[in-house]
Amino acid sequence: MRQELICITCPIGCHLWVEGLAGGEIQVSGNKCPRGAVYAREETVAPKRVVTATCRAGGYRDPHGPRPSLAAPRRVPIRTTGAIPREGIAGLLESLYALELSLPVRKGDVVMRDVLGTGIDVVVTRSIG
Amino acid sequence: MKELQFDSAVIGGGAAGMAAALELSARGLSCAVIEREDELGGILMQCIHNGFGLIEFNEELSGPEFAQRLEEKVRSAAITPFCGATVIEVEDNGEHKVISCVSGAWGVIRIKARAVVLAMGCRERNRGNIRIPGSRPAGVFTAGLAQRLVNIEGYIPGKDVVIIGSGDIGLIMARRMSWIGCKVHAVVEILPYPSGLTRNIVQCLKDFGIPLYLSHLTTNIYGQDRVEGVEVTPIENGALMFDRSFRIPCDTVLLSVGLVPENELSRSLGIDLSPMTNGPWVDSTLMTSVPGVFACGNVLHVHDLVDFVVEEARRAGSFAADWLAGRRKDKELRVKAGSNVRYVTPGRLDPARDNKLYLRTLIVKNDAVLEVRLNNKTVRSQKKSHVQPSEMISFNLGPSELAAARESPDSVLEVSIL
Numbered sequence: 184m185r186q187e188l189i190c191i192t193c194p195i196g197c198h199l200w201v202e203g204l205a206g207g208e209i210q211v212s213g214n215k216c217p218r219g220a221v222y223a224r225e226e227t228v229a230p231k232r233v234v235t236a237t238c239r240a241g242g243y244r245d246p247h248g249p250r251p252s253l254a255a256p257r258r259v260p261i262r263t264t265g266a267i268p269r270e271g272i273a274g275l276l277e278s279l280y281a282l283e284l285s286l287p288v289r290k291g292d293v294v295m296r297d298v299l300g301t302g303i304d305v306v307v308t309r310s311i312g
Numbered sequence: 313m314k315e316l317q318f319d320s321a322v323i324g325g326g327a328a329g330m331a332a333a334l335e336l337s338a339r340g341l342s343c344a345v346i347e348r349e350d351e352l353g354g355i356l357m358q359c360i361h362n363g364f365g366l367i368e369f370n371e372e373l374s375g376p377e378f379a380q381r382l383e384e385k386v387r388s389a390a391i392t393p394f395c396g397a398t399v400i401e402v403e404d405n406g407e408h409k410v411i412s413c414v415s416g417a418w419g420v421i422r423i424k425a426r427a428v429v430l431a432m433g434c435r436e437r438n439r440g441n442i443r444i445p446g447s448r449p450a451g452v453f454t455a456g457l458a459q460r461l462v463n464i465e466g467y468i469p470g471k472d473v474v475i476i477g478s479g480d481i482g483l484i485m486a487r488r489m490s491w492i493g494c495k496v497h498a499v500v501e502i503l504p505y506p507s508g509l510t511r512n513i514v515q516c517l518k519d520f521g522i523p524l525y526l527s528h529l530t531t532n533i534y535g536q537d538r539v540e541g542v543e544v545t546p547i548e549n550g551a552l553m554f555d556r557s558f559r560i561p562c563d564t565v566l567l568s569v570g571l572v573p574e575n576e577l578s579r580s581l582g583i584d585l586s587p588m589t590n591g592p593w594v595d596s597t598l599m600t601s602v603p604g605v606f607a608c609g610n611v612l613h614v615h616d617l618v619d620f621v622v623e624e625a626r627r628a629g630s631f632a633a634d635w636l637a638g639r640r641k642d643k644e645l646r647v648k649a650g651s652n653v654r655y656v657t658p659g660r661l662d663p664a665r666d667n668k669l670y671l672r673t674l675i676v677k678n679d680a681v682l683e684v685r686l687n688n689k690t691v692r693s694q695k696k697s698h699v700q701p702s703e704m705i706s707f708n709l710g711p712s713e714l715a716a717a718r719e720s721p722d723s724v725l726e727v728s729i730l
């Protein structure tokens with residue numbers, strides 16, 4: 184069976200062809216870099232995604248206070264350091280939304296370690312405060 | 313009133329502005345960066361998704377991470393940022409450009425500079441631009457505004473969402489809204505193909521089972537106080553098929569229907585605008601029709617990757633530094649958009665050096681050919697495995713390919729996609 188995929192590893196978006204060979208092997212063509220082949224294998228077997236989200240910024244209490252700005256945001260941007268299995272995303276987001284990060288935070292601060300036993304962490308992506 | 317003088321000034325502290333300022337400062341010139349928000353970073357700060365920096369930093373970053381890398385360099389260079397300052401007017405008094413800004417912290421400031429780089433970015437097209445009939449309820453947002461509300465300000469614009477237009481910001485917002493617990497019911501696109509990058513169709517729509525209606529027009533928005541739904545009508549051969557219109561209930565409509573370079577300041581300076589890019593017309597050195605004023609980034613033309621913005625801005629900064637050092641352009645040749653090309657920029661090339669060109673095509677095609685003709689003679693014929701309007705094409709033309717232009721006085725270069 185030949186299946187067409189579009190690589191989402193980077194914005195180039197290579198059109199990949201995935202072919203299942205005898206013995207469960209998968210052959211990939213159309214990729215411009217090795218990451219395309221890795222993506223196509225993972226996408227057909229167990230799709231993974233990088234998750235980006237935000238956590239509540241601590242210390243923000245007054246809903247009638249000044250409107251949040253870039254320097255004083257109400258949310259702290261975070262992301263996983265790598266792709267995690269797609270079925271684990273909903274649960275991860277739920278626990279991240281429950282967190283409140285007290286400011287200041289530094290880019291790279293670890294919010295959560297070893298998500299779902301993948302060895303992948305969740306880190307802050309912007310220094311605030 | 314505070315009056316300050318710099319060798320150069322950059323209007324806009326986003327990716328383009330910071331990259332241009334870094335280049336100017338690296339060339340030993342004093343530089344002011346004027347930014348309307350209270351921090352540098354521009355639109356990258358609300359683009360918390362990843363996919364930035366693959367070309368520039370050789371790794372995949374989120375928007376804020378990309379911005380912070382540039383910002384750290386700006387802070388350690390001899391660059392003076394003015395954040396929270398809005399430029400209200402730029403005047404050209406011959407030797408200097410005079411930039412008037414207003415700021416909560418300093419009141420009115422006047423910044424004099426011999427060269428100015430415009431890096432104001434672009435603005436979202438809104439409901440008025442695309443004239444969707446219907447009532448005027450609350451709940452209609454541009455996608456970028458919704459992105460800011462969700463990612464920075466911590467507001468959720470609504471629960472049941474329909475997105476009009478399949479531009480990248482709309483697709484990214486389809487995923488964001490899904491991930492914050494909202495239901496995205498549809499993305500409606502007037503064209504027969506998506507306007508955003510293909511990877512965003514995959515990871516933002518397919519992952520969430522969000523239907524994409526191509527060749528469909530939103531023909532009505534319902535609701536009195538709040539949006540209650542939209543009417544969507546298929547298009548066939550250019551005609552609206554009202555007998556097959558359907559209604560999608562929703563409480564929120566996000567518009568991702570294109571971006572327009574922010575031209576107010578350019579207009580007040582009397583800069584010529586290009587009808588093709590909607591941004592300033594520029595020569596081979598990215599200089600606008602006003603000498604000493606340069607443009608780069610999304611104010612020049614709308615890019616799809618910030619990496620390209622930074623690359624272009626760096627060149628604009630470098631050309632501005634050359635200009636300040638007294639270098640004036642030599643002979644230039646004219647660039648024209650040929651078959652299937654919506655625009656190509658810059659509008660002039662210097663045949664004596666390497667030139668970088670950016671173009672957007674009008675067609676979707678596999679195995680296309682990029683054809684460059686100089687005075688009706690083919691100088692480049694390059695295979696392109698896949699072209700589409702949403703993916704910008706860039707290429708270089710060097711002195712060897714442009715040699716013929718150095719002899720004939722009025723040379724024209726035509727770029728086509730065949």
